[in-house]
Amino acid sequence: MRKGAFQELSVLRELFSADHPLLRHLPCWGASFLSAWHRTCRFHVVGKAHLRAALDKVPGGLLTTWHFAFPSVLYFFRHVNGILMVSRSRDGEWAARLAHCLGFQTVRGSSHRGGAQALRAMLRLTQKGHPAGLIADGSQGPPLRAQRGIVWLASVTGLPLVPLSLAADAAWRLPSWDRTLIPKPFAHIVIAAGDPICVPRRAADQDLEAFRGLLETRLHGLTELAQKTVSRTEALPSVPRGGGWAKRFRHQTLV
Structure with missing residues (x-):
């Protein structure tokens, strides 16, 4: 790549940096928009236990x-x-700031970069009672293929993997690598959770691969279950729009 192109790329990166004065508040605006959008939807849970x-x-x-x-x-x-x-990439910085505006804490790292430090921080927080969330196919894919690093984290921490997926009866799919699902206003959204997967500590390489395949199979099955359930909206119980906060979720009778 020619020198001028490198300079142009550097300028663009600086322009769209999360620390740019004009973009600094964008994650919180995005979080507000995300919340307002989803408050029109009805959430149903399969596998609430x-x-x-x-x-x-x-x-x-x-x-x-x-x-x-x-x-x-x-x-x-x-x-x-x-x-x-959340990964330490530039896109990960935007995702981390969006998550903070929605009330999450984040640790920065992945199985490829900064994973050990992130793992220690995550383990300390889970021991204090904070539930943890991970993306099975990572920040860059390939899509719908569980990464081995997720299983390795479960093995090291001794915490079970709790797979979940979702579907909406009306949604758009973005032209991104993961085909991000954006529910349409007033859609029904079904979240399906499955049996936890307990990975033994210090599992051998072949065992990690076997559990990786199991996680991937479970997630595909839960996606299908969510799709089948949401297709029967007339059979779903009536729940208030905008569900998702902890108190309502824990005390409501959902699917």
Whole structure:
């Protein structure tokens, strides 16, 4: 790449930096918009016992889902005082700031960069009762393929993986690598959680791969379950719009 192109790229990176004075408040504006958008939707939960166990136990579990579900999952769990692992990339900085505006704490790192430090921070916080969230297919994909690092984290921490996925009866899909799901206003959203996956400590390489495949299979099955459930909106119980805060979730009778 020629020198001028490098300079132009550097200028663009600086212009769209999360620390740029004109963009500094963008994550909180985005969080407000995300909340207002999802408040028009109705949330239904399949497998509520698995979620409640992960949220109420100390330490709980590692909630893990696909990257495409990130916006709605972030909104739904916004008031549970959760902890998210976010990559150290430039895009990760935007995601971390958005998560902070929604009430999450974040640790910065991944299985490829800064993972050990992030893992120690996450372990300390989960021991204090903070539920943790992870993206199964990572920050860059490939999409819908569980990464081995997620299973390794579960093995090191000794915390169970709690898989979950979602579907909406009316939604758009962004032209991004993960095909991010954006529910349309007033949509029904079904969140499906499955049985926890307990990965033995110091698991051998072949065992990690086996659990990675199991996690991937469970997530695909939960996505299908959510899609089948949300297609029967007439059979879903009536719940208030905008669900997702901790008190309402824990005390309501959901699916």
